[in-house]
Amino acid sequence: MDILQTYGFTLIVVAALVGFLMAWGIGANDVANAMGTSVGSKALTIKQAILIAMVFEFAGAYLAGGEVTSTIRKGILDSSYFIESPELLVYGMISALLAAGIWLGFASYLGWPVSTTHSIVGALVGFAAVGVSSDAVAWSAVGGIVGSWVITPAISGFIAFLIFQSAQKLIFDTDKPFDNAKRYVPFYMGLAGFVMSLVTIKKGLKHVGLHIEPADGYYIAIAIAILVGLIGKYAISRVHYDAKADKRTHFANVEKIFAILMIVTACCMAFAHGSNDVANAIGPLAAVVSIINSDGEISSKAGLVWWILPLGGLGIVAGLALFGHRVIATIGNGITHLTPSRGFAAELAAACTVVLASGTGLPISTTQTLVGAVLGVGMARGIAAINLGVVRNIVVSWVVTLPAGAGLSILFFFVLKGIFAP
Amino acid sequence: MPTNTFLGVFAKSPLKPLEDHIKVVNKCSQGLLPFFNSVFAGDWEKAALFQKEISNLEKQADTLKRDLRISLPRGIFMPIQRQDVLELLTQQDKIANKAKDISGRVLGRHMDIPVVMRESFMAYLERCLDATKQAKRVINELDDLLETGFRGREVRLVEDMIVDLDKIEDDTDVMQVAVRRELLDLESQLNPVDVMFLYSIIEWVGELADISERVGSRLELMLAN
Numbered sequence: 001m002d003i004l005q006t007y008g009f010t011l012i013v014v015a016a017l018v019g020f021l022m023a024w025g026i027g028a029n030d031v032a033n034a035m036g037t038s039v040g041s042k043a044l045t046i047k048q049a050i051l052i053a054m055v056f057e058f059a060g061a062y063l064a065g066g067e068v069t070s071t072i073r074k075g076i077l078d079s080s081y082f083i084e085s086p087e088l089l090v091y092g093m094i095s096a097l098l099a100a101g102i103w104l105g106f107a108s109y110l111g112w113p114v115s116t117t118h119s120i121v122g123a124l125v126g127f128a129a130v131g132v133s134s135d136a137v138a139w140s141a142v143g144g145i146v147g148s149w150v151i152t153p154a155i156s157g158f159i160a161f162l163i164f165q166s167a168q169k170l171i172f173d174t175d176k177p178f179d180n181a182k183r184y185v186p187f188y189m190g191l192a193g194f195v196m197s198l199v200t201i202k203k204g205l206k207h208v209g210l211h212i213e214p215a216d217g218y219y220i221a222i223a224i225a226i227l228v229g230l231i232g233k234y235a236i237s238r239v240h241y242d243a244k245a246d247k248r249t250h251f252a253n254v255e256k257i258f259a260i261l262m263i264v265t266a267c268c269m270a271f272a273h274g275s276n277d278v279a280n281a282i283g284p285l286a287a288v289v290s291i292i293n294s295d296g297e298i299s300s301k302a303g304l305v306w307w308i309l310p311l312g313g314l315g316i317v318a319g320l321a322l323f324g325h326r327v328i329a330t331i332g333n334g335i336t337h338l339t340p341s342r343g344f345a346a347e348l349a350a351a352c353t354v355v356l357a358s359g360t361g362l363p364i365s366t367t368q369t370l371v372g373a374v375l376g377v378g379m380a381r382g383i384a385a386i387n388l389g390v391v392r393n394i395v396v397s398w399v400v401t402l403p404a405g406a407g408l409s410i411l412f413f414f415v416l417k418g419i420f421a422p
Numbered sequence: 423m424p425t426n427t428f429l430g431v432f433a434k435s436p437l438k439p440l441e442d443h444i445k446v447v448n449k450c451s452q453g454l455l456p457f458f459n460s461v462f463a464g465d466w467e468k469a470a471l472f473q474k475e476i477s478n479l480e481k482q483a484d485t486l487k488r489d490l491r492i493s494l495p496r497g498i499f500m501p502i503q504r505q506d507v508l509e510l511l512t513q514q515d516k517i518a519n520k521a522k523d524i525s526g527r528v529l530g531r532h533m534d535i536p537v538v539m540r541e542s543f544m545a546y547l548e549r550c551l552d553a554t555k556q557a558k559r560v561i562n563e564l565d566d567l568l569e570t571g572f573r574g575r576e577v578r579l580v581e582d583m584i585v586d587l588d589k590i591e592d593d594t595d596v597m598q599v600a601v602r603r604e605l606l607d608l609e610s611q612l613n614p615v616d617v618m619f620l621y622s623i624i625e626w627v628g629e630l631a632d633i634s635e636r637v638g639s640r641l642e643l644m645l646a647n
Contacts (some may be wrong), residue, residue, distance in 0.1 A: 036429045113428050164571070173574035251569050338432055341569065367428045374431050381501030381571040384435035389497040391431055 003087045003420055008292045011090055011420075016311060018097040019285035023315025025104040026116050026277050028323035031057065031316070033113070033367050034273040035266060037343040039328050043262035046328050052263070053270045053324065054317045060274025061313035064200045064355075076121060077128050079298045081136035086296040088132055091420065093284035095412030096123035096405075100280070103405050112397045115365030119405040120280045121145055126406025127413040149398055152353065152364045153372025160349030160376030163188075167341060168380075171254065178250040181257040182236055186229040188261055192268045192348055193228030197221040199275070199355045228264065235260050258340035265347040272354035273366050274316065282312035342382050346373040367394065433498045436507045437564045439490040443483055444514050444637070448558040450479035451521040451630055452551055461528060462540055473525040480522040487515050501572055506644040513637045514561070517554055517630060524626050533619060536612065539604045546597040546627065553594060553631035556587045560638050567645075577645050584638040591635040598628045 004011070035049040044052065082089040100119040107114040121142070128136045167188075171180045198221040201212055212220065239256050286308050291298055293305070350366070350373040357364045371394055378386045457472040490511055494504055527533070535543055563580045570576040601624055609617050 033428050040429060040432070113430070168571050168574070172570045173576070175575070251566055254569075339569070370428050371431060374428070375499075378499055378501070381573075382568070383432065384437050384500065384568055385433035386431055386499040387433035387497060388499050389495070390433075392497070394428060394431070 004090065004292055004296050007420060011094070012289055012292055015090075015094050015097065015285050015288040018094055018101060019281050019308075020311060020315045022097050022101040022104070022116075022120070023278065023281035023312045024319035025101050025108070026281060027057070027316035027319025027321075028108070030116050030277060030366060031270070031273065031320050031324050032328050033370055034269045035324075035328055037338065037347050037370075038262050038266040038269075041259075041262060041338045041340045041343040043259040043340045043343065044266060046325055048263075049266065049328055050320060050324055052266055053320055056267045056270035057274035057278075057316050057320065058313040060271035060276075061278035061316060062274075062309050064271070064275035076124050076138055076141045078136050078138055081128075081132055082298055086291050086298055087420070088417075089298065090288050090291055091416040092124070092127040092131060092409070092413055093288045095127055095416055096120060096409045097281070097284050098412050099123040099126070099408030100405055103401070103408055107397070107401075113367050113394050114397045114401045115367050116277055116280050117365045118145065118398060118401040120284070122402035122405025123409035124284070125402070126409040129406070130410045131413045131417070145402075148364050149368065149395070152357065152368045153375065156349050156353035156369040156372035157376030157379070159352055160345050160373035161380050163349050164342070164345035164377045164380040164382045167345060168382075172251070172341070176250075177254045178241070178257075181254045182239075185236060185257050185261050186233040188344075188348065189232035189264045190225040190229035192264050192351070194221050194225035195352050195355050196268050196271055197224040232260065232264060255340050258344050262340040262344050262347070265344050265351060268351040268355075269347050272351040274313070276354050276357070276364065277366060278309070278312040278316060281315060282308050285311070338383070342377055345377045345380075345382065346370065349373040349376060365398070368398065371395075434493045436490060436494055436500060436502075437568060439486060439493070440507065440511065440514070440564060441562055443486045443490065443511060444558045444561040446479055446483045446486060447514050447518040448554050450476055450483060450518045451554045453479065454521055454525060454547060454551065454627075457525050457528075458535075458544065458547060461533075462535070464534075466529070466532060469529055473529045476525045477522055480518040483515055483518040487511055501568065502644050506640065510561075510637065510640045510644070513633055513640055514557075516633045517557070517637075520626055520629050520633065524623060524630075527619065528623060531616075531619060533616065533623070535620065536605075536608050538608070539601065542597070542601050542604060543624075546594065546601050546624075549590065549594045549597055550627050550631040550634075553587060553590045553634035556583070556590055557634040557637040560584060560587060560641060572645060580645065581642065584642050587635055587638040591631045594628055594631040598624060 031053050035044070035053050038044040039046055039049050077089075079089070097120070100116070100123045103119045103123075104114065104116055107119075125137050125142055167184075170184045171177050174180050198217065201217040201220055236257050239253070239260065241253055286305070289305050289308065347370075350369040353369040353373070354364065354366055357369075371391060374383065374386065375391070377383050453472055453476040457469055457476065460466075460468040460472060491508065494507065496504070498504065500507070560580060560583050563576070563583065566576050567580060602621070605617065605620055605624070612620075
């Protein structure tokens with residue numbers, strides 16, 4: 001107890017710093033995944049992508065980011081093991097953040113597409129299992145994460161497949177693709193708006209202090225969806241029709257319309273990413289703060305202190321603004337034959353999956369859902385070539401990340417314990 | 423900062439290089455028209471220049487072919503079979519090789535085509551090159567085929583184009599018979615060795631259309647999968 005009272009403020013500052021570092025890392029390179037397809041399909045320029053990402057990442061983090069936080073804080077670790085010595089949990093959370101942040105930086109340096117979510121989970125499991133007791137880890141929750149390596153890509157792949165097929169049926173495989181694109185694309189925009197606003201209302205807004213009745217939530221979401229659809233319709237009506245471009249099919253013109261849709265899905269993706277991944281940085285931080293502020297009491301229901309969510313959001317935005325452009329820039333020419341229509345199916349599906357998973361509190365990785373979605377569109381014969389070798393590497397990196405995060409956090413945990421021990 | 427991104431998942435597309443390749447192949451074979459015009463004019467210096475251009479384009483096509491082959495390792499998942507892509511590429515490349523062979527032999531032997539035959543020979547050559555052009559058009563549809571997930575309306579459209587290609591090839595067969603007959607009538611007045619080679623040149627020109635047709639049918643097979 002003494003330790004927490006004596007060093008309480010120092011520990012909070014340290015935790016805030018490493019939390020910010022972690023958020024910075026997430027923003028700096030994970031966001032490239034979320035925005036990459038939009039830039040790759042030339043629907044957005046890099047500057048536009050960063051601007052959209054900043055606004056929507058922050059909005060996602062702030063408005064819908066609260067739900068996953070509690071899973072990471074309480075779902076994976078059994079807090080009863082820390083009641084006797086809460087300072088261990090504080091050290092653990094700080095070392096987990098530091099471990100995950102460092103692993104993230106190291107992997108990005110080597111160019112490995114690791115999952116930020118899994119690094120923090122691995123780190124949490126690591127210090128708890130070795131530093132405290134292997135019973136302190138809710139292994140079933142870890143099992144769920146391992147299961148998510150298969151389930152999440154499968155779900156998002158399936159959604160992507162359906163979205164791509166529906167676009168084929170309604171737009172591309174018709175006599176007048178351009179007219180049909182004008183007719184149906186607003187509905188896709190509406191769908192994106194609906195999913196986004198529904199999750200925000202149902203899961204996120206209570207953290208901000210707003211309470212909305214469930215039924216009202218649906219009405220509001222539908223209203224927002226319609227609004228988004230109407231704005232989209234207006235934007236589409238302003239698309240310049242180029243009569244010279246392939247007279248027969250007008251696919252080039254259709255792609256222009258999908259490019260507008262792509263902007264909506266990019267917003268959606270950034271929002272989903274923010275809502276899901278900000279928790280990685282702020283979850284452990286929130287735990288530290290609540291323990292110290294309550295003098296070592298580990299309460300089952302700790303409200304977020306007001307400055308934590310904005311800190312995470314700002315960290316992501318800052319990382320994105322200062323380093324994100326470098327990561328996104330390398331993408332620009334790497335992708336061939338990724339047109340807006342194909343990118344859109346992958347992104348909208350991934351965004352839906354992340355947003356839905358964020359709603360259920362399962363800590364999934366954005367990369368996972370995107371890989372699943374891309375494979376889904378590929379299965380529908382919508383993407384010219386997918387490098388299965390890279391897919392394999394990504395999957396391997398998911399597996400490696402858990403033990404790597406664990407090892408680092410064990411190390412930092414004992415270092416911290418040594419420093420602050422009386 | 424190296425890319426830490428899932429975007430490496432997108433492999434290099436084989437479709438664009440296929441289109442680029444047949445574009446060069448077509449340009450290469452179309453070079454036969456000015457080449458034969460200078461041959462008819464008896465301007466062998468100019469003919470040599472055109473031959474050189476054909477030969478250069480053929481080399482360029484070879485480079486494109488090699489690049490595409492290298493960029494398609496086994497672990498790449500595509501909407502069309504890898505084997506089909508490589509086979510299609512091989513066929514396309516044969517057109518350029520044939521064009522180079524024809525121009526090379528005509529130039530090497532300073533072969534002259536009898537004046538009475540020239541008109542029908544040129545018409546025959548043009549028709550064969552139409553087939554190559556049509557093959558290029560068909561391959562250019564790959565983009566749109568991808569857009570529609572290789573099914574539905576766009577597939578039928580491409581199938582129609584392939585039917586047209588077959589028709590052009592049929593035409594060239596008929597014309598080949600006519601050109602041969604003309605040569606048969608002239609045989610007695612010409613050097614027998616020249617006649618032998620002329621027959622094979624006529625045949626090779628016909629092969630331009632044959633291979634073009636094969637490009638179309640390879641694509642048709644791909645779509646049938």
